[in-house]
Amino acid sequence: MxxxxxxxxxxxxxxxxxxxxxxxxxxxxxxxxxxxxxxxxxxxxxxxxxxxxxxxxxxxxxxxxxxxxxxxxxxxxxxxxxxxxxxxxxxxxxxxxxxxxxxxxxxxxxxxxxxxxxxxxxxxxxxxxxxEAAAPSSSAPPAKRAKTVDAPAAREAVMDKRLQPMATAFAKVSKAEVQSNKLLLALSPVCRKGLENDGSISELVKAQLPLKDYTGALENEVAGREAAIIALKEAVAIQEKGIKDAQSKLQLSKQHLQKVSTRLETMRKQHVQQFKAKQASSQPLVSAGPGGASAEAATNAGNG
Missing domain, CATH: 1.25.40.90 (Serine Threonine Protein Phosphatase 5, Tetratricopeptide repeat)
Structure with missing residues (x-):
């Protein structure tokens, strides 16, 4: 072949x-x-x-x-x-x-x-x-003006919507698992005789239906778990993309913060230097005369 x-x-x-x-x-x-x-x-x-x-x-x-x-x-x-x-x-x-x-x-x-x-x-x-969404009726009343939604609330709603498929998938898995376990408990006493080699036709018939139900429940559980894995992978992909976007923004924000901090420190130093220079220029010049008296005091004494 x-x-x-x-x-x-x-x-x-x-x-x-x-x-x-x-x-x-x-x-x-x-x-x-x-x-x-x-x-x-x-x-x-x-x-x-x-x-x-x-x-x-x-x-x-x-x-x-x-x-x-x-x-x-x-x-x-x-x-x-x-x-x-x-x-x-x-x-x-x-x-x-x-x-x-x-x-x-x-x-x-x-x-x-x-x-x-x-x-x-x-x-x-x-x-x-x-x-499919229902088509709007021609006789329907005019739509009301949409309420203003603040940006953080809108972002939170979007995130909730993204996580909804995963939550739904896991809920279905839980329900399917409960159902398959329930059928398994009811299966053993009914099917024991049907699975034996010397089981009669009636015993085989009785065993067939619960086995079909249990098989269907397991198929449903497997399908649910596969769907949950898909939803989980999609949720992980969303978070990985979110990490990349946030890291890019974080790097840019750090650069901006460093630039602002450096400029602020430079301006503070310049301000201190200017203040000291201004303070020094506003004080009178004095010089000590004989005996520690200032020149101005000596002049005043001579005039007296």
């Missing part, structure tokens, strides 16, 4: 035409490398992040074709794509192109309808896609 060529696939992705023929052709080419699907998806992810907004939708259509054709031929493909889809959907969200986001929503909906992913996984993916 031919070996999968990462560079060749990257070139094919760059040249991918947004047509049904082009997408289906490349999908079949990818599915030819069933033993290398992990590399296929990893390359898809790298090139997706590099691609411009106009190309990313075609990448998702390619993933859709592969996922649907691989349901029976390569069921492991869904798990491989799920490792990278949350980041891809977040990238589409940031681009903010309304028509593309609507099409992405439709894709995720189709994956749910055709059971490409479990309902829990579909909910997780849907949570990464922004909700």
């Amino acid at each position: 031919a070996l999968f060529d990462t560079e060749l696939f990257a070139q094919k992705l760059e040249q991918l035409a947004p047509t049904q023929q082009g997408i289906e052709g490349l999908s079949k080419w990818c599915m030819f490398f069933k033993s290398e699907l992990k590399k296929v998806v990893a390359t898809w992810d790298v090139q997706f992040q590099k691609a411009g907004p106009e190309k990313r939708l075609s990448f998702l259509y390619l993933a859709n074709d592969m996922l649907q054709n691989g349901r029976k031929k390569a069921p492991e493909l869904a798990a491989e794509f799920y490792r990278v889809l949350p980041r891809a959907l977040k990238t589409m969200h940031k681009a903010g192109i309304a028509k593309d986001i609507a099409r992405v929503k439709r894709l995720v909906h189709v994956w749910g309808e055709r059971r490409v992913y479990s309902p829990n996984t579909i909910k997780q993916l849907q949570s990464l896609i922004p909700q």
Whole structure:
């Protein structure tokens, strides 16, 4: 069997035409490398992040074709794509192109309808896609004048908004972990007989449903933790950029402070010198005469 060529696939992705023929052709080419699907998806992810907004939708259509054709031929493909889809959907969200986001929503909906992913996984993916804002009504009353917000409060609001995805992601992880642990506790007594070699059909049937629920809960937990890692990395990147900006401002501020301090010290010294010189020039000149008397006193005594 031919070996999968990462560079060749990257070139094919760059040249991918947004047509049904082009997408289906490349999908079949990818599915030819069933033993290398992990590399296929990893390359898809790298090139997706590099691609411009106009190309990313075609990448998702390619993933859709592969996922649907691989349901029976390569069921492991869904798990491989799920490792990278949350980041891809977040990238589409940031681009903010309304028509593309609507099409992405439709894709995720189709994956749910055709059971490409479990309902829990579909909910997780849907949570990464922004909700469309409602269009303003023509009969709506005129908007009120916006209140003036002071700059510090505005900056604090922006920071809170930046940290919100991370807080939301960790809250979902906590909820998913509680659910999976709850199902695990209920799993053992039910599935023990079903997992035994001599288990009856009824025991196997009883074991199947809780195992499915537990598996779905674990998938949801894994997806939540992956989303939390993405949110955490984004938060770290924001702080790293903030450090660089603050360090640059700090260096400039230190230079300004040094310049002002030096000028202030110089002016203070000049002021002291001028004050001393003025004080010295305002005092009368005196000289001591014989016996310690001043010349002025001696003159006055002679006149007397």
